[in-house]
Amino acid sequence: MNEPEQVDLVVIGAGMSGLRAASVAARSLRVLVLEKLDEVGGSARLSAGMFWLPPTMAAYDEHVPHGDRRLAAAVLAAYDDEVAQIRASGVFVAEEPHRQVMGWGRGYSTDIRPYLLHMRDQLIARGGTVLTDAGVTEVERRGGHFLVRFERGGAVAQVVASAVVLATGGFQGSAALRAELLPQVGPDILVRSNPGSRGDGLRFGRSLGAAEAGDTGSFYGHLIPHPIASWSPEQFFHYSIYFSSHAVLVVADGRRVSDESRGDELLNQDLAGVPGMRGFVIFDESVRSSHALSEPFPNFVSLDRLRYAMDAGARHAVAPTFEELADRLAGFGVDREQLLRTLRGDTTRSFLASRLERAPLPEAGQLAELRTPPYYALEVQPSITFTMGGLAVDTTARVLGGDGAPIPGLYAIGCDIGGLSSYGYAGGLAPAHITGTAAGRDAVRYVHSGSAPGAAVG
Numbered sequence: 001m002n003e004p005e006q007v008d009l010v011v012i013g014a015g016m017s018g019l020r021a022a023s024v025a026a027r028s029l030r031v032l033v034l035e036k037l038d039e040v041g042g043s044a045r046l047s048a049g050m051f052w053l054p055p056t057m058a059a060y061d062e063h064v065p066h067g068d069r070r071l072a073a074a075v076l077a078a079y080d081d082e083v084a085q086i087r088a089s090g091v092f093v094a095e096e097p098h099r100q101v102m103g104w105g106r107g108y109s110t111d112i113r114p115y116l117l118h119m120r121d122q123l124i125a126r127g128g129t130v131l132t133d134a135g136v137t138e139v140e141r142r143g144g145h146f147l148v149r150f151e152r153g154g155a156v157a158q159v160v161a162s163a164v165v166l167a168t169g170g171f172q173g174s175a176a177l178r179a180e181l182l183p184q185v186g187p188d189i190l191v192r193s194n195p196g197s198r199g200d201g202l203r204f205g206r207s208l209g210a211a212e213a214g215d216t217g218s219f220y221g222h223l224i225p226h227p228i229a230s231w232s233p234e235q236f237f238h239y240s241i242y243f244s245s246h247a248v249l250v251v252a253d254g255r256r257v258s259d260e261s262r263g264d265e266l267l268n269q270d271l272a273g274v275p276g277m278r279g280f281v282i283f284d285e286s287v288r289s290s291h292a293l294s295e296p297f298p299n300f301v302s303l304d305r306l307r308y309a310m311d312a313g314a315r316h317a318v319a320p321t322f323e324e325l326a327d328r329l330a331g332f333g334v335d336r337e338q339l340l341r342t343l344r345g346d347t348t349r350s351f352l353a354s355r356l357e358r359a360p361l362p363e364a365g366q367l368a369e370l371r372t373p374p375y376y377a378l379e380v381q382p383s384i385t386f387t388m389g390g391l392a393v394d395t396t397a398r399v400l401g402g403d404g405a406p407i408p409g410l411y412a413i414g415c416d417i418g419g420l421s422s423y424g425y426a427g428g429l430a431p432a433h434i435t436g437t438a439a440g441r442d443a444v445r446y447v448h449s450g451s452a453p454g455a456a457v458g
């Protein structure tokens with residue numbers, strides 16, 4: 001496919017948010033999408049397709065108390081209309097919403113892969129271009145335009161654009177940015193996302209004077225068994241310990257780190273803040289035979305997660321009493337006597353978890369989940385799917401500069417935006433789609449308003 005030399009809009013990243021922004025803008029702009037990987041879809045094509053959000057602002061405030069309410073209100077207001085638009089594409093969208101996503105969210109199951117291809121095809125039908133294997137390396141401001149450099153087929157190419165959308169999916173894949181912005185997390189954390197999202201959007205934004213927003217120390221992911229023989233995208237769901245909210249999580253000193261009942265995505269972040277990032281989820285037979293077998297929401301993967309982990313080589317123990325379980329875990333380096341005190345009601349937080357100010361203390365009530373022997377212990381480690389901090393934007397996805405004013409022609413969407421989720425997780429696909437719509441529409445307004453200079457790049 002030929003590479004255009006000048007376009008109205010370059011979208012960097014062909015995942016959920018980028019494809020949406022591009023297909024919306026292509027109604028009236030010349031749009032080029034550049035995708036680093038050899039196929040479109042980003043993490044969205046690996047996802048479960050649950051298009052969900054907090055049901056109300058009150059629920060958002062409760063579950064994401066440090067989040068950006070201004071962004072949340074804008075995203076929630078657009079949600080029903082965006083669901084209707086996905087449904088209108090002809091792709092499967094469940095008739096009824098599921099009301100327990102992550103235990104509290106409201107969302108519709110969607111057939112996400114066909115929908116991503118639908119957006120790509122719609123973009124092309126509207127005259128847009130998508131280049132895969134085209135990783136952007138640099139975005140420069142030149143005379144009011146943007147000069148976008150990218151690598152393709154071993155060569156460096158460039159395109160001039162009036163506006164640019166950063167849709168690169170977060171910085172989880174960059175060890176350097178994790179070390180800078182997530183210093184509490186060890187360098188060997190498992191990355192549970194597409195391999196292309198390495199913080200390029202954040203770097204480009206920084207180089208153009210963007211401000212940052214949100215808690216860069218927060219991220220979404222799930223607990224994963226440890227050790228495991230292999231780690232590939234097809235296994236992400238199979239390994240995820242969604243049921244840990246029905247377990248207790250102990251670390252080497254035999255103590256718990258936080259209140260497990262809030263959800264695996266929070267426990268995952270808590271364990272990442274413990275030096276060494278290893279712990280054991282302990283649960284009973286009734287949890288193993290129910291929550292550990294069931295799918296976390298409809299149209300998902302239902303399997304025996306403990307069996308899958310054991311077959312992959314994860315350290316585990318099964319015992320008929322707390323004493324025998326403690327004997328087994330002592331063999332794995334866990335403090336036996338303290339573990340027994342913990343299982344009998346001691347809720348003192350682990351001294352290894354000293355950096356977890358934001359996580360609520362362990363609750364004695366959670367121990368009621370441990371009532372039916374045998375008892376199981378499974379070693380776990382954290383993983384990172386996307387980062388929650390990122391670029392500062394307004395509600396039309398315009399990137400804000402250090403002075404708080406929008407940087408003309410520059411947008412950020414999806415996981416390149418900071419602050420909507422903040423320790424608490426407020427959804428991935430729906431915020432990406434909705435911010436993509438906002439950026440696509442505003443880019444049309446920007447380019448047609450004449451705000452974008454018409455001069456060629458010097």
Ligand SMILES: Cc1cc2nc3c(=O)[nH]c(=O)nc-3n(C[C@H](O)[C@H](O)[C@H](O)COP(=O)(O)OP(=O)(O)OC[C@H]3O[C@@H](n4cnc5c(N)ncnc54)[C@H](O)[C@@H]3O)c2cc1C
Pocket residue numbers: 012013014015016017018034035036037040041042043044045046047048049050051052134135136137167168169170192193194195196197198200201236237385386413414415416427428429430432
């Ligand atoms: C296993 C898994 C399950 C999930 N399940 C759900 C779910 O059910 N519901 C939900 O709401 N969320 C879910 N998510 C999260 C959801 O997929 C993401 O939040 C969403 O895809 C984010 O959209 P995005 O456009 O920001 O990033 P992505 O969809 O990840 O797209 C980013 C794209 O940018 C590309 N890119 C990066 N850098 C460059 C560059 N320099 N040049 C060109 N291209 C670049 C990447 O290669 C990638 O293709 C899941 C994620 C995973 C991994």
